[in-house]
Amino acid sequence: MKIRGLNWRIAVVFVLVLVLILAGWWLSNCPLTPVNPVVKVEEPEPTEIAKLKLGVMADVHLDWKSLKQGLEIAKGRGEKLVIIDGDLTSVGQETEIAAAKKVLDESGIEYMAVPGNHDLWMSDKIKVDLWQKYFGSKYQTTKEGKVKLILINNAGVRGLGEIQTEWLNKELEECFVWRCLAIMHMPIKHKLSEHVMGEDSKTVTAEANELWEKLISSGVREIITGHLHYSSSYEIDGIRTYVVGAISQSRNNQTPRYTEFEVGKEQVTSQVVILEEEE
Numbered sequence: 001m002k003i004r005g006l007n008w009r010i011a012v013v014f015v016l017v018l019v020l021i022l023a024g025w026w027l028s029n030c031p032l033t034p035v036n037p038v039v040k041v042e043e044p045e046p047t048e049i050a051k052l053k054l055g056v057m058a059d060v061h062l063d064w065k066s067l068k069q070g071l072e073i074a075k076g077r078g079e080k081l082v083i084i085d086g087d088l089t090s091v092g093q094e095t096e097i098a099a100a101k102k103v104l105d106e107s108g109i110e111y112m113a114v115p116g117n118h119d120l121w122m123s124d125k126i127k128v129d130l131w132q133k134y135f136g137s138k139y140q141t142t143k144e145g146k147v148k149l150i151l152i153n154n155a156g157v158r159g160l161g162e163i164q165t166e167w168l169n170k171e172l173e174e175c176f177v178w179r180c181l182a183i184m185h186m187p188i189k190h191k192l193s194e195h196v197m198g199e200d201s202k203t204v205t206a207e208a209n210e211l212w213e214k215l216i217s218s219g220v221r222e223i224i225t226g227h228l229h230y231s232s233s234y235e236i237d238g239i240r241t242y243v244v245g246a247i248s249q250s251r252n253n254q255t256p257r258y259t260e261f262e263v264g265k266e267q268v269t270s271q272v273v274i275l276e277e278e279e
Helices: 008-029 064-076 095-107 115-126 130-135 164-174 203-216
Strands: 052-057 080-083 111-114 140-144 147-152 179-184 222-225 230-235 241-242 257-263 267-274
Touching: 052 130, 052 147, 064 095, 064 257, 064 267, 080 179, 080 222, 095 111, 095 130, 111 140, 111 147, 115 140, 147 164, 164 179, 164 203, 179 257, 203 241
Parallel strands: 052 080, 080 111, 147 179, 179 222, 222 241
Antiparallel strands: 052 257, 140 147, 230 241, 257 267
16 A cells, blocks of 8 residues: 555654654643742741840848839849749738738839748738738749740748649640749758758658759759848759849848849840848
8 A cells, every 4th residue: 555655654654753743842842730930938047036034033021122122123124024032021911911012013013923931921820821812823934935934832831732733744844845944932952051942841852852853854954042041053963043142131141132034045144133232
């Protein structure tokens, strides 16, 4: 058989080659699926982690004049938050606690407070929670950026209690992600002093040891305390304890003072702030 004088086999080969050429052209210019354009996404520069600037004051013991002075200094230094770390009062009478609350509220500065052993004496005696009446919960947390402050009530003669312990276990779960600072009135451990959590109770001492191990296992690296009326800083088992000093003029082993902290996700710095002494 011949097609217009050409062998039919040659004609078929010619047609197939032509089909392949046309198919290749079509596939390269008209793909079956649209191709998305490549867009280069510029990653934003990492922003500096915000730092929380706060003052921690302890052991006022009714010295409202010095407390007012400290709060004014804190405002002038641009501290965003003041933590009252226990012992505002002498024996925790209602008139004392009410007077402390008045001074703090009138200061106009944001504050949080945790009780000291002196603040709980009268409540334990009359079985009325005077601290909660004026200040609310004895333990609480706050967050800023990637910083978490955990205020713990460890000043009671009966220890933390079951309810606070359950609350604390939950709050500590975040401390491998957040920079957590544990703030409490009494130190848990000290290299020289025996005036620590559980100083008058073997049961509370055992609980203090459990709390210490719990803080370590949760990644907490800093504890802030009062109670000793002497500012200092020391490290035990990888945890640094800051004792902030006392505000009181009369019951003080040093010049009245408090400690200022700047806390970020990666670093904690501290500075002792000294009040002017009475003439």
